Amino acid sequence: MIRDTTLGARLWAAAVWTTVGFFVINLIAMIATVVTSSFATRWLGTWLPAGWTTRWYTSAWSEFQLWDVLIVTFQVIGAVVVISGVLGVTAAYALARREFRGKRLLVLLFLLPLMIPSMTFGIPLATVLYRTGLAGTFWGVVAANLVPTVPFVILVMIPFIEQIDPKVEAAARVFGANTFKLFLYVLLPLLLPGILAALLLVLVRTIAMFELTFLVAGPTSQTLVVALYYAVFAAGVRAVQSIDAMAVIYMVTTLIWLIIALRFVNPTQIVTRAKQPAH
Amino acid sequence: MDAVAHASAVEQGPNLRQRLAARGFDAVTLLVVPAAIFSLLLFVYPFAFGFVLSFEPKAGGDWLANYRRFFSDPFLYETIANTLWLAIPVTLVNLLLAVPIAFRVRLMRNQRLLTTILVLPITLGTVLVAEGLLNYLGPQGWFNRTLMTFGLISQPLKLVHNYWGVFASLVITGFPFTFLLTLSYVTGIDPALEQAAATLGASAWQRFRHVYLPLLMPGLAITFCLSFVQAFSVFPSAVLLGEPAGSTRVISIAAAQAAFEEYDYSMGSAIAMIMGLVQLGIVVAVLASRGLFYRGPASGAKG
Amino acid sequence: MTIALSQFDEVRLDRVSRDFGALNALRDVSLTIRRGEFIALLGPSGCGKSTTLNCIAGLLPVTGGAIWLDKNRVDTLRPEERGFGMVFQNYALFPHLNVRQNIGFGLKMRGRPKAEIDRKVDEALNLVRLQGQENKLPGQLSGGQQQRVAIARAIVIEPPLVLMDEPLSNLDAKLRIEMRAEIRRIHNELGATTIYVTHDQDEALSLADRIVVLRDGVVRQVGAPKELYETPAHFDVADFMGFRNKLKGKVVAIEGDRTILDVEGARISGVARERVSVGSTGYAAIRSDDLEVGEAGPNAIAATVDTIEYRGREFVGTAHSAGGLDFVFRSHVSVEPGSRIHLRTEDKRILVFAEPVQGRQ
Numbered sequence: 001m002i003r004d005t006t007l008g009a010r011l012w013a014a015a016v017w018t019t020v021g022f023f024v025i026n027l028i029a030m031i032a033t034v035v036t037s038s039f040a041t042r043w044l045g046t047w048l049p050a051g052w053t054t055r056w057y058t059s060a061w062s063e064f065q066l067w068d069v070l071i072v073t074f075q076v077i078g079a080v081v082v083i084s085g086v087l088g089v090t091a092a093y094a095l096a097r098r099e100f101r102g103k104r105l106l107v108l109l110f111l112l113p114l115m116i117p118s119m120t121f122g123i124p125l126a127t128v129l130y131r132t133g134l135a136g137t138f139w140g141v142v143a144a145n146l147v148p149t150v151p152f153v154i155l156v157m158i159p160f161i162e163q164i165d166p167k168v169e170a171a172a173r174v175f176g177a178n179t180f181k182l183f184l185y186v187l188l189p190l191l192l193p194g195i196l197a198a199l200l201l202v203l204v205r206t207i208a209m210f211e212l213t214f215l216v217a218g219p220t221s222q223t224l225v226v227a228l229y230y231a232v233f234a235a236g237v238r239a240v241q242s243i244d245a246m247a248v249i250y251m252v253t254t255l256i257w258l259i260i261a262l263r264f265v266n267p268t269q270i271v272t273r274a275k276q277p278a279h
Numbered sequence: 280m281d282a283v284a285h286a287s288a289v290e291q292g293p294n295l296r297q298r299l300a301a302r303g304f305d306a307v308t309l310l311v312v313p314a315a316i317f318s319l320l321l322f323v324y325p326f327a328f329g330f331v332l333s334f335e336p337k338a339g340g341d342w343l344a345n346y347r348r349f350f351s352d353p354f355l356y357e358t359i360a361n362t363l364w365l366a367i368p369v370t371l372v373n374l375l376l377a378v379p380i381a382f383r384v385r386l387m388r389n390q391r392l393l394t395t396i397l398v399l400p401i402t403l404g405t406v407l408v409a410e411g412l413l414n415y416l417g418p419q420g421w422f423n424r425t426l427m428t429f430g431l432i433s434q435p436l437k438l439v440h441n442y443w444g445v446f447a448s449l450v451i452t453g454f455p456f457t458f459l460l461t462l463s464y465v466t467g468i469d470p471a472l473e474q475a476a477a478t479l480g481a482s483a484w485q486r487f488r489h490v491y492l493p494l495l496m497p498g499l500a501i502t503f504c505l506s507f508v509q510a511f512s513v514f515p516s517a518v519l520l521g522e523p524a525g526s527t528r529v530i531s532i533a534a535a536q537a538a539f540e541e542y543d544y545s546m547g548s549a550i551a552m553i554m555g556l557v558q559l560g561i562v563v564a565v566l567a568s569r570g571l572f573y574r575g576p577a578s579g580a581k582g
Numbered sequence: 583m584t585i586a587l588s589q590f591d592e593v594r595l596d597r598v599s600r601d602f603g604a605l606n607a608l609r610d611v612s613l614t615i616r617r618g619e620f621i622a623l624l625g626p627s628g629c630g631k632s633t634t635l636n637c638i639a640g641l642l643p644v645t646g647g648a649i650w651l652d653k654n655r656v657d658t659l660r661p662e663e664r665g666f667g668m669v670f671q672n673y674a675l676f677p678h679l680n681v682r683q684n685i686g687f688g689l690k691m692r693g694r695p696k697a698e699i700d701r702k703v704d705e706a707l708n709l710v711r712l713q714g715q716e717n718k719l720p721g722q723l724s725g726g727q728q729q730r731v732a733i734a735r736a737i738v739i740e741p742p743l744v745l746m747d748e749p750l751s752n753l754d755a756k757l758r759i760e761m762r763a764e765i766r767r768i769h770n771e772l773g774a775t776t777i778y779v780t781h782d783q784d785e786a787l788s789l790a791d792r793i794v795v796l797r798d799g800v801v802r803q804v805g806a807p808k809e810l811y812e813t814p815a816h817f818d819v820a821d822f823m824g825f826r827n828k829l830k831g832k833v834v835a836i837e838g839d840r841t842i843l844d845v846e847g848a849r850i851s852g853v854a855r856e857r858v859s860v861g862s863t864g865y866a867a868i869r870s871d872d873l874e875v876g877e878a879g880p881n882a883i884a885a886t887v888d889t890i891e892y893r894g895r896e897f898v899g900t901a902h903s904a905g906g907l908d909f910v911f912r913s914h915v916s917v918e919p920g921s922r923i924h925l926r927t928e929d930k931r932i933l934v935f936a937e938p939v940q941g942r943q
Binding site for chain 1: 305307314315317321324325380391398399400405408421454505534535538544550
């Protein structure tokens with residue numbers, strides 16, 4: 001790698017790092033604002049609050065019925081993770097191992113929900129779900145969240161399955177494994193790291209998935225992020241600190257899973273949506 | 280007898296299973312069916328349904344009435360301009376920042392810390408960023424306070440409940456996204472190409488201009504599209520941080536209002552279709568320009 | 583031929599060092615290369631030969647010492663200011679540029695007029711025999727053709743020095759021999775001063791005017807191919823030059839230029855290449871070609887045959903001694919595996935070395 005040491009190059013490097021530093025500082029300060037405010041007794045027109053308290057957490061907990069919201073959130077996420085894992089891994093296996101007519105079309109079909117923003121397909125989807133009466137229910141929220149996560153699992157898993165030599169499976173068959181044993185003793189252990197990574201990414205994305213849940217959730221089926229949106233939207237009704245306490249609870253929920261996920265995946269994977277479409 | 284039985288089997292030809300297998304359909308292929316049905320039911324059908332519904336106006340009238348209404352009501356058609364006026368500058372700013380930074384970070388040994396910090400706003404999501412910026416960029420927030428302390432401004436800048444609030448939120452969530460995508464393309468280029476160019480007398484700028492940039496263009500076009508589409512569908516921050524009835528009344532707001540406040544699903548679908556078309560138009564235009572560039576593998580040797 | 587290479591007298595490396603953290607990749611490498619010479623840097627992987635080349639090219643900064651082009655110090659210059667031509671291991675052809683644009687890249691960067699670029703690129707195309715391929719992209723060329731483009735691209739800028747980093751390692755065996763001859767031919771036609779990095783001693787022996795053997799970042803020996811082949815100065819150089827039989831023994835006597843070792847009771851006498859003293863441990867190095875089946879007597883050692891392979895004109899076998907030494911030998915007659923034989927050679931075919939120093943010094 002060539003490192004330039006001229007003055008111009010140094011100035012340029014300094015400018016680039018300053019930009020990065022500016023961005024990161026503002027990002028951290030923004031998060032710190034929320035955390036500080038959630039512990040503040042009164043915070044108006046000063047650098048730091050007048051005093052510190054944890055009472056906003058108890059009041060937010062009861063005002064926003066966070067216990068119920070958290071339970072719904074994790075039920076939704078659990079259902080989404082399990083179903084997208086089952087549907088996604090099986091489909092990815094077929095797509096990775098077989099060539100058949102219409103395969104390219106099918107892959108394109110699975111790619112589209114990841115390329116089109118959720119607001120665009122969310123509105124027609126919500127319309128259909130309202131007509132069928134699923135909207136507002138728990139399973140309606142799960143169904144809506146599955147639309148991008150199933151394709152996501154498929155696209156993460158295809159390259160992962162492709163890099164496992166099919167001869168390993170052939171060898172297992174030759175040595176007498178039936179389909180079930182083949183799956184249990186050979187495929188599952190080989191695929192587990194990939195499945196784990198894919199499902200953790202699904203989990204992290206589903207916690208933060210606002211639009212789809214917002215469009216189809218009812219009062220009893222909203223997840224934490226939607227509850228947070230409504231709280232901020234109706235700001236003025238409740239104390240700012242109370243909303244910030246809720247935001248901190250949301251952040252902690254997300255970050256715990258992010259930290260777990262980052263043990264198994266690279267941060268860039270959260271963004272790059274697995275494999276990019278072929279050039 | 281055996282010979283006769285054998286012959287009749289041949290006359291019948293291969294059974295259905297064998298014929299399907301010959302075309303690549305067997306038990307393994309069938310594993311794709313559940314996901315395909317799921318996709319048809321929850322993605323293709325709603326989209327088609329919405330498309331048809333958009334031509335069946337709730338208030339009656341001919342099949343194009345929804346679209347005619349959209350393009351004759353400034354409160355509706357101006358949402359396109361509002362959205363583009365946010366999405367295009369934000370995407371360009373993000374991309375122009377991401378490229379030089381990616382070139383620096385490529386040289387870094389410990390990239391993981393930075394990428395982890397940058398993935399934070401993406402994971403936290405737009406709602407939380409909007410909530411955080413509401414405090415942070417507000418008239419009493421730390422940002423304005425800092426600027427005033429340094430004497431850069433005499434009174435707080437108005438940065439929330441207007442265009443700039445939404446702009447800032449789109450940079451905070453959009454820049455990391457653009458950057459991480461760009462980084463993956465930049466690191467995909469064989470560094471030996473830059474070394475080769477240097478030994479052939481190319482200066483740092485010439486190496487960028489004649490080697491990196493042409494190889495990077497296809498990736499940057501895709502990055503632009505994905506980043507643009509994200510910014511174009513901006514919703515929560517436009518409501519919470521912007522002026523949802525004024526300068527940041529973006530197309531998502533119009534669609535959501537039509538569908539879920541006026542309960543006019545037909546109009547809501549029509550706006551969603553228009554939204555999809557505008558995105559598609561820009562994406563196709565950008566991707567078509569990729570045809571002008573080299574698009575093969577970005578390494579020196581083959582295989 | 584109007585590709586005229588810049589005139590200079592010598593390139594001099596003066597105690598060049600390069601550290602990667604605590605590791606010395608190169609230590610005090612000094613070397614003078616005269617105009618028109620073809621120098622091979624030879625050594626096993628990790629010996630520092632590619633590091634040396636990258637330091638000369640400016641792709642890695644040196645951490646000590648200096649590089650001189652006659653009276654001009656060049657190690658402080660950026661790679662693009664040095665003007666050396668370089669051929670990379672994976673060719674590093676620009677995938678988005680066609681053959682003509684790839685070859686003309688260096689001239690374009692120098693801002694030469696288009697007519698001049700066209701003329702020089704045509705000459706370079708002729709020189710590497712790639713006429714008719716100029717509009718293809720690198721991805722459409724075979725490995726050998728890509729190699730020719732890489733060479734043309736490096737020489738068309740008329741560099742004082744051409745650097746080649748294992749240029750043949752990606753080619754299959756047949757093409758490698760062919761391109762080796764091509765590189766020799768181009769060097770003969772242009773007389774370009776060349777530094778050629780390789781781990782293949784055949785390549786180094788057949789191409790170079792002088793060979794520099796590197797090991798652990800240190801120059802072990804510099805010399806003409808014949809000199810290195812016949813009289814390696816150190817045990818590790820001998821190992822690299824194909825002395826596959828290494829007989830560990832004790833020095834029992836030194837008689838003039840003959841040094842006598844006791845190897846498992848047999849008396850082996852050879853020419854000492856390093857200073858050894860009576861009573862110390864010594865190694866006798868013998869090429870497999872020189873070790874033959876013979877009678878018991880002086881310079882013969884008893885061994886048991888392990889394998890024997892037919893190689894057309896002769897047999898090549900492996901054997902071991904009672905003390906556990908392994909041998910590779912040749913034979914005009916087939917010998918049965920398991921049979922007891924004596925292996926022997928002439929005094930002058932045996933080189934005696936001191937015990938090698940273990941690890942990095």
